[in-house]
Amino acid sequence: MRIGIDVGGTHTDAVLMDGLTVVCSYKALTTRDVRQGIIEALDAVLTDAGVEPAAIEAVMIGTTHFTNAVIERKELSETAIIRACLPTGSGLPPMVDWPKDIAEVVGNHSYMVSGGHLFNGKPIAEINDVEIDKVIADIAAKNVNDIAVSAAFSPANAEHEIIISKKVREKIPNANISLSHEIGRLGILERENAALLNASLGNLADRVVSNMRIALEERQIDCPFYISQNDGTLMSADYIARYPALTFSSGPTNSLRGAAILSGIDNATVVDIGGTTSDVGVLADGFPRESNSHINVGGVRTNFRMPDILTIGLGGGSLVRDSGISIGPQSVGHRLVREGLVFGGDTLTTTDIAVANGSCEVGDKDRISQLDRDEVETATQTIHNIIDDAIDKMRPSEEPVPIILVGGGAILISRQLKTASQLIQPEYAEVANAIGAAIAQVGGEVEYIVSYSEIKRETALKKITEEAELKAISAGADESTLRVLDVEETTMSYMDDDAARLRIKVVGDLKLV
């Protein structure tokens, strides 16, 4: 059996799962102390199910801790960046486009050195030992321990990043080093930003992971534990200390993946209705559709793989005004349980409307018996229209699509939606995030620029797929369940030798031993 835990900004959800079956679930407010919150969640599900800790084969945790740290500029370490690019590239030094406040927190320790490669894999310049040693000595003198390394075209040739990291390791043995080619894709500015954020989260990641580990040890749970990442795949807990930035968008991803498992539907649009907002995302073959554009995390431009999510201001606590014509984006949020009419408060919310129109039973129904029937009807329609419009923006075509409703606010939807071919509100929908974490897969991704005049396309595809498979296996995937999740091929215009960028991601079920 596995336990999935989702530590959100407001709520911590947990589920105990036997295969794909939910045995029991738990939901509570998130505690400030990570260790305490996880212990409470573990105790709740283990006691509820009457299961011994020894029966747990894996624990999967989703967390928004690292995203929030970047957004709030809290708990980030001072971090140095060494970019190998000279003599090219000096016009746009590292962190050139960072917001001032976060650049100051991270410390503006930016260095450029000779090195990096051209598009064809040939070096721009060789690494200069004297130059690099001086940079490392300077970083050591500043007592900066978290270090990001980037190099031009490192996704095609990582040699120089690796040489630099070895040299750093020699001089600063306990350095926390992030190499850009392991984190981002082509686009050195965005990839290097990703490596910088990742390195600056290193200390925090150590603390969070060790707190998670202590929590499990205290409850005698002696099994591997994993952290879920942006694309719905898992990292082993040892990886999280090295790649915390890869968790940035795991919350919405887990809710999408959880919805797929709960409903048994792999191609659908998922609406996750919370207290203040709703997230609309699209499932394609069981995985979230990815965003096409660059993603800003706390104002820093990155090129992480992230799900394409539309967030709208409608939730279970949204205010209802103008006789039901106008709803949200203002919300009473988690104060719903005090301020909503049915809970004894005096604010008309969407939850009160859902009780009044009979779609759910919470709180005291008598308190809304005086509501105007037309107002209830209008508000009900407005809620459905808002959700319909959001789905319409996200769905892949004009065809009605299956809609899966999850999240605590799913009770708002009681009628047919114009955009929906079918409407599914699965059991346990309120803990879809934790379920998504529990069933996440593991993956491996490899990206190269290839020249089809030098290597045949089929050969290139095969070679890169094999490399991605090896990566997935080393991340913990069961070899027999591997499948290619994504092949992205971008031709490079204006080039004479049939150059293309090929990126392949392979995923598989987590191997349990």
Place this chain on the structure above:
Amino acid sequence: MKTIGAEHIKDLCAGAAFLATGGGGDPYVSQLQAERLLKKYGPATLMLPEDVPDDFFVVSLGMVGAPTVTLEQLPTEEEAIGALNKYEEVTGKKIDAIVPFEVGGGNSTIPLYVAAMKGLPCIDGDGMGRALPEAQMMTFSIYGAHPTPAVVMDSFNNFVVLNCEDAHKFEVEIRAQAVKMGGMVSSAEHGMSGSLVRRSTIPGTISFATQIGNLMRMHGGLIDVIQPELFEFFGQSDYGIIKHLFTGKVLDSYREIIGGYDVGTAELQSFDDPDKKMLLYIKNEYLVARVGEKIVASVPDLICIVEQETSRPLNAERMRYGQRVSVFGIGCTHHYRSPEALKVTEPRAFGFDLDYVPLEEID
């Protein structure tokens, strides 16, 4: 005379991406570089072609190669200005002003910051009024300028001087050089007298792109909302006509490299009628748009595509299944309507077996 500073660059880049008709590459790197250098050296002075004195010597400046390379091999401060300085050294001629190749992608901003660095005016105009894939398609050579001598420089300050018989041969040579020199080179070329600039440059395009970009950026959101204003802008410009051609989603996008260019097609499906489909033919840029059997727009007229929900221009290399887009046809300026211009830019010049029908004559 107008000036253009760092604060205008976001708008210029957005507008230039629209006029790039699917080509031009990701404009972010050149946007950052331009913002940084215009802050450091101050705004660039813009000079309309009509104000260029006869005795001026004007050189065209920009980059040639694979835009993807600029994502990794970031520019230095010196490389673009290096090509220009070397041009002066090699030819012994003093340059009085710089004119952009094209108002599309990064090539719209390079001449501006180099002008600011050199303290020279930048011509408010360009040699395409859009982006097109090949050198001989520039109005400079169509109206009598010779592309060479040209100085081609890589980011290591290696340079090559090209002397070619005509613009077609120049295109072949400079592309081969770009591949040899790391995938992307700066080029100073098409040296012109003031009178040649006045005759061959499409005027006002830098200011115009900045206005269009401002409109799209400030309003954001659904393209339908800004469409009336967009139509008014183009209606009053040298482009003259703009038409909404299609709204729908991308069904398929396929490209392969043939002869050093991105060549391919994309298929769109109408929201209103699933049987109504648009087929786009691509060679780096969107060249021909067909609905059913009917050609609804073709080169040298512009085919511009934006994401419907954000109004953001969509590059051909980013086109993917499922995207919801609006397609616009825009008339080319009169510079491309002459027989000598059409000869190198009409559909037949790209190997399509069809005649150019001006946008305004298609109903």
